[in-house]
Amino acid sequence: MRIPVPLAKAYRLLNHGPVTLVTSAHAGKHNVMAAAWAMALDFDKLTVVIDKSAFSRTLMEASGEFVINIPARGLARAVVQVGNSNGECIDKFSTFGLSVENEPSTEIPLVSGCAAWVHCKIIPEPHNQQTYDLFIGEIVNAWADDQAFKDGHWSFADENLKTLHYVAGGAFYVTGESLNVEL
Amino acid sequence: MRIPVPLAKAYRLLNHGPVTLVTSAHAGKHNVMAAAWAMALDFDKLTVVIDKSAFSRTLMEASGEFVINIPARGLARAVVQVGNSNGECIDKFSTFGLSVENEPSTEIPLVSGCAAWVHCKIIPEPHNQQTYDLFIGEIVNAWADDQAFKDGHWSFADENLKTLHYVAGGAFYVTGESLNVEL
Numbered sequence: 128m129r130i131p132v133p134l135a136k137a138y139r140l141l142n143h144g145p146v147t148l149v150t151s152a153h154a155g156k157h158n159v160m161a162a163a164w165a166m167a168l169d170f171d172k173l174t175v176v177i178d179k180s181a182f183s184r185t186l187m188e189a190s191g192e193f194v195i196n197i198p199a200r201g202l203a204r205a206v207v208q209v210g211n212s213n214g215e216c217i218d219k220f221s222t223f224g225l226s227v228e229n230e231p232s233t234e235i236p237l238v239s240g241c242a243a244w245v246h247c248k249i250i251p252e253p254h255n256q257q258t259y260d261l262f263i264g265e266i267v268n269a270w271a272d273d274q275a276f277k278d279g280h281w282s283f284a285d286e287n288l289k290t291l292h293y294v295a296g297g298a299f300y301v302t303g304e305s306l307n308v309e310l
Numbered sequence: 311m312r313i314p315v316p317l318a319k320a321y322r323l324l325n326h327g328p329v330t331l332v333t334s335a336h337a338g339k340h341n342v343m344a345a346a347w348a349m350a351l352d353f354d355k356l357t358v359v360i361d362k363s364a365f366s367r368t369l370m371e372a373s374g375e376f377v378i379n380i381p382a383r384g385l386a387r388a389v390v391q392v393g394n395s396n397g398e399c400i401d402k403f404s405t406f407g408l409s410v411e412n413e414p415s416t417e418i419p420l421v422s423g424c425a426a427w428v429h430c431k432i433i434p435e436p437h438n439q440q441t442y443d444l445f446i447g448e449i450v451n452a453w454a455d456d457q458a459f460k461d462g463h464w465s466f467a468d469e470n471l472k473t474l475h476y477v478a479g480g481a482f483y484v485t486g487e488s489l490n491v492e493l
Contacts, residue, residue: 142346143475143483144327163325166349168359168442176351200489207491255438259351263442281477292326292475292485294464297493300326302475303486306383308390310480 129228129270132243136279137269138167140197140243143281143302145290146206148196149175150227151186152235158183159219159238161210163293165195168263173247176260182214187249188256193264195245196238199275199288200301205238207297232268242275242288312411312453315426319462320452321350323380323426326464326485328473329389331379332358333410334369335418341366342402342421344393346476348378351446356430359443365397370432371439376447378428379421382458382471383484388421390480415451425458425471 132140141147147165151158160183164176173195177184187193198206208223220227220236227236230246237244247264255261271277274285283289283302292300315323324330330348334341343366347359356378360367370376381389391406403410403419410419413429420427430447438444454460457468466472466485475483 139478143477144329144346144349146327163327164349164351166327166347166357166359168347168444172442174349174357174444176349203489204491204493207493211493259355259446261351261357279478280481281483289486291489294326294488295322295462297491298463299489299491300464301486301489303472303484305477306386306474306482306484308387308480308482310387310390310394 128273130273132269132271132276133279134266134269135170137245137266138170139279140245140269140271140276141165141167141173144292145197146293146299148198148206148209148238149177149183150194150196150235150238151183151190153186153190156186157236158186158214159209159225160214161206171266173245173264173266175262175264177262178260187262191249192233192235193247194235194237195247196241197243197290198238199240199242200291201287202240203291203299206291242290243269243271245269311456313456315452315454315459316462317449317452318353320428320449321353322462323428323452323454323459324348324350324356327475328380329476329482331381331389331392331421332360332366333377333379333418333421334366334373336369336373339369340419341369341397342392342408343397344389354449356428356447356449358445358447360445361443370445374432375416375418376430377418377420378430379424380426380473381421382423382425383474384470385423386474386482389474425473426452426454428452
């Protein structure tokens, strides 16, 4: 079940370096793309690299917002599919059979089967966007599946909700065993 | 054994989102800090967040360079130790028993027991550095342990060289099983 994540803990959804799906919407159009280059920038901000050729970028720049979806392992094929197709030519959601959840606070679709979702407003930084394709988002809302993340920590109570770490091509690593250091 | 990684493949060392150790040196001083917020920015660039209070930042800004070390699982305790101490007060290398390798092309120490190392020159971006603590590095050199990364891909032939993904506090995930999607 999708539950809210306190904003002060939302950066932890990205700390371990999962691959992401970026969703966006504007004027009745929507899209989804894959992004491995995303990270927390601060406790209330994140960054993501969005190439100039991406249709998602057009939607993001027009609407000023985007959602970082953190896919569970079952979505590995979908990550590769949406990463190798163009949302200007096809509806990736229907083409690849992706279900979405509607969240009342935004028109951006949340991809079903993810472990977590982070809704961001773009902090306009034209130089970064033009020179480095780097977008900075202020985190305005976050949710997680309660079988994956609870009380501010990943639990992966449901092993199937373990997240993915991108390598290259169609290769990923699944999030592995936990390790705790006590000083 | 540490071997060179072709620069065109160096971004892959960070793609899967490992925690990093940042090393730096200037005028006979050196330091090491932990950074979970690091990512590839392009095929030849990366970003890392370095807080204004970090002694490493002083060394980085003075020398214009840094090394991203990607620790293997055996260094988890060291990651937490160097992340909770101040290099202006103590020599973290000797205090925490960290061995280093000297690389002729830089005076920055490489932390032994890592899976990979990426040497970067800072691309000065004062606004990003001041506003977001965000540093952009151009990758000028990269190496990996040949039992961890070879022929442009992570292999983790030696399981002990698997990398770490940071959660919070002293908690990590180890890089898990590999998963390959064929379209």
